[in-house]
Amino acid sequence: MKPSDRKAFAQLVSDVHAYYRQDVSEFTLNVWWEGCQEYDLELVTKAFTTHAKDPDRGSFCPRLSDIERILRGTTTDRAAVAWGAVMRAIGAVGAYQDVDFGDPAAHAAIHDLGGWPKVCRGDLRELGHLQHRFCESYRSYIARGVTTCPAVLMGDRSPDAEYERRGLPPPKPALIGQRPCAEVLMPAIPARAAQPLLERT
Numbered sequence: 001m002k003p004s005d006r007k008a009f010a011q012l013v014s015d016v017h018a019y020y021r022q023d024v025s026e027f028t029l030n031v032w033w034e035g036c037q038e039y040d041l042e043l044v045t046k047a048f049t050t051h052a053k054d055p056d057r058g059s060f061c062p063r064l065s066d067i068e069r070i071l072r073g074t075t076t077d078r079a080a081v082a083w084g085a086v087m088r089a090i091g092a093v094g095a096y097q098d099v100d101f102g103d104p105a106a107h108a109a110i111h112d113l114g115g116w117p118k119v120c121r122g123d124l125r126e127l128g129h130l131q132h133r134f135c136e137s138y139r140s141y142i143a144r145g146v147t148t149c150p151a152v153l154m155g156d157r158s159p160d161a162e163y164e165r166r167g168l169p170p171p172k173p174a175l176i177g178q179r180p181c182a183e184v185l186m187p188a189i190p191a192r193a194a195q196p197l198l199e200r201t
Contacts, residue, residue, distance in 0.1 A: 005041045006033060012041070016048050020061035035064040039071055047071050075142045079135040082106045085176055086119065086134065093174045095120035097155045102177020102184055104146035107153060109137035116153035151182040 001009060013032045017024040036044050047070040051062045072078060082103060093099050095117040101107060113119050113133060122130045152173045177184075 001037050001039065001041050001044075009033060009036070009041055009044070012045060012048070016052075017061060019052070022061050032064060036067065043071060075139040076135070078105075078142060079138040082109075082138055083131055083134055086110070089174070089176050090120050093155075093176075095155060096157045098171075098173035099153045099155065100151075100173040100175050100177065100180050101153070102175065102179045102181050104149045104181055104184060105138050105141040107149040107151075107181050108141045108146050109134050110153055111150050112137050117156040149181065151180075 010029050010033070013029055014024050017028075039047075044067065047067045048062065050070050051066050052058050057066060073081070082101070082105065085101060085103075086106065089099055089101070099116055110116055110119055113130065119130070119134075
């Protein structure tokens with residue numbers, strides 16, 4: 001949402017609370033704004049309607065976590081989608097090329113598993129176990145927030161040194177997500193950073 005949407009958003013949250021016969025404070029409005037600011041107003045409005053129609057939760061006034069669950073899915077859903085992207089990238093990109101999922105949690109989870117080449121070369125008989133470890137790690141990073149992760153997952157033959165020797169710019173990594181991970185985590189840092197790890201301030 002844009003700053004200009006704040007008034008309409010505040011009215012929306014107030015109307016939702018009125019529907020559930022609850023008052024809304026300025027603090028509550030600020031919490032809702034901070035939590036939903038990254039989404040379009042139309043999507044948030046639809047999420048409130050979806051919550052109200054939910055036969056299990058709809059009789060209770062929504063919390064921010066309820067709307068986040070509707071807009072993003074549960075952490076289990078997101079981990080499953082991320083693992084699907086990893087599996088597609090293994091076949092399409094392979095272990096040699098650098099890869100960027102545009103997802104800090106996926107980068108951190110793959111780093112925990114030993115890095116991109118190791119994940120690509122995992123034993124097929126251990127695939128279920130690898131998926132379990134990835135999803136567990138991914139959900140953990142989503143739950144507590146990603147503070148550090150590799151800017152780019154380096155392939156087995158990342159050509160940085162050779163290109164630097166020749167004075168040529170290195171090739172860009174295969175971008176799986178819509179935005180580079182470095183841009184998602186720290187907009188000021190380029191997609192291929194000089195340091196292997198990024199830290200969010």
